[in-house]
Amino acid sequence: MDKILRIDVGSQGGPKAVETGLGDYEGLGGRAMTSGIISKEVPPLCHPLGADNKLVIAPGMLSGSAAAMSGRLSVGCKSPLTGGIKESNSGGQGAQVLARLGYAAIVLEGKPSNDTLYKVVINHDGVKIEADNSLKMLGNYDLVDKIKDTYGEKFCSISIGPAGEMKLSAATIAITDMEQRPTRHAGRGGVGAVMGSKGIKAIILDDTGCKMRKPKDPEAFKAANKEFVAGIKKHPVSGEGLPAFGTNVLTNVLNEAGGYPTRNFSSGQFEGAGKISGETLAELETSRGGKATHGCHTGCIIKCSGTFHDKDGNYLTKQPEYETIWAHGGNCCIDDLDAIAMLDRLDDDFGIDTIEMGATIGVAMEAGLAEFGDAEAAINFVKQVGEGTPLGRILGNGAEVTGKVFGVERIPVVKGQAMPAYDPRAVQGIGVTYATTTQGADHTAGYAVATNILGVGGNVDALKPEGQIELSRNLQIATAAIDATGMCLFIAFPILDQPETFQALVDLLNGFHGLSLTADDVSALGKSILTKEREFNAGAGFTSKHDRLPEYFKNEKLAPHGVTFTVSDEELDQVFNW
Amino acid sequence: MIKIDLNLFVTLSEYLPENSDCFEIPEDTTVEKLMNDLGVPKDIVKLIFINGQRKEISYQLKNEDRVGIFPPVGGG
């Protein structure tokens, strides 16, 4: 991982690739790399779809090595959805393969002079870029099948669907999993629209002939990995709960806690929760011959995912995540897992963020475009996004645009990005993260749900403002650092509870890179990433006034607790005051 | 006797008694006692929600409480 591949899509005669050394970016990975490049090279006031924006794709510091859980990929740019900096994180094979090919980052830059669509092919022998207009408007599934015809069964692809080509703000970048299915997505913030604006449909990676990355201190690295794996296995969440039931185990938990946003964030409990819970899903999956336990990339040992088969026993989609099932399910009052799985499949195929899309449909239902609970209407909405009808293009630009177009007041967004599956009134810590993160409303940026609801990393009362600022601050710092390593964020469950597992992570970094980092250094890394991101956002026009939840969360009481969001503005302004 | 709406989730569901949504228990029953009576191993009881609020295992149940109990879980 000692080179950066820069592709200038504005070169005369089509995109040109240049390989450079790491220079200023030496030692960076994942989110540290993407936010490092964006904050240094992209003018904050540029148009997200214009020549000056860049799309940076970076494996983490430990990706491509033997470290367990290390295959997460960071995708960064100025976001067309939020107008601020973006790091969108994905599983799939991308990070492992890219790291083994030796790239610390791929940077797409410039602006194409016409609308020819290109594919980039990277393997052991180098980089080839070819025009291929036959790929236009293909869904991710058909696209991958077509790539298979030419490139066989070993590649990993990083691609956009029709939503990305249409430059919709909810467009994702799809990354294939171990079975070459385009099921893992850099979902949030419209990164797919930026890839579309660069005229690149797919990046096809094949690491045949490349070796695993070698640690500087093999003994120390091996010992640390052993301890790290043991720590993950022994923690009940990462060792048992996530493998068996996946993230959707949270449906019943959040519903019991009264923090499950229902009917476009108008209630905290959903009657149909049991029908779409993780327990029901796992049973349905196995009864149809799908899998309830499945890893999204080589080296994942938690395996929170699975495969979902339709009524006839044929593969339909991967096991939809909790957030997806909530967004398309409870938030829209849909309690039919088959319909939700179909929506997940369509989202993945067209390349749309499942959270943004579900939240948008909730807003559209509130606007009266369909009844809450009408699964057929929801499926039709998503199909319209894929087709690019005028309504589809409105919906494909997310909840805020849709709410404005149809005159809805209750629009659950921060910085233009839709909130995920935790109501900030009943889970106040996650409200602090939604409000203040550089990313727009994002649960992964500082998962206070762990401590507010799940009893991981201690306990902070979810319904009260006390302690939430400090909790969110510490989690945001730790998360930024984890996002730099390439580790899946679900390692947070064991490392929050088990100091020795956190130490094993630090030892992994040290053993691999020949460093002597301490816990304080890891925290400093997280802070430096957040600082760069905040500087970028300030340059793009963001002030503390943007670190707020929409007004109705302060005014409208949420059932069943009858609570509003009570963390004060003054307190919110203290999150980054470390 | 009082009545509670008892919900046991994930791996605890196998211990769910009949009539769980209208389950009769003696007054003064704590969650701990209830788990004991149902044969639920205490070490797999992690999250206790009473009417949507997190409570300790020593919580004394009241008439018409909605009770939701989970083993350690996570996601995101």
Ligand code: SF4
């Ligand atoms: S735990 Fe889940 S999200 Fe994380 S790497 Fe494994 S399958 Fe992917």
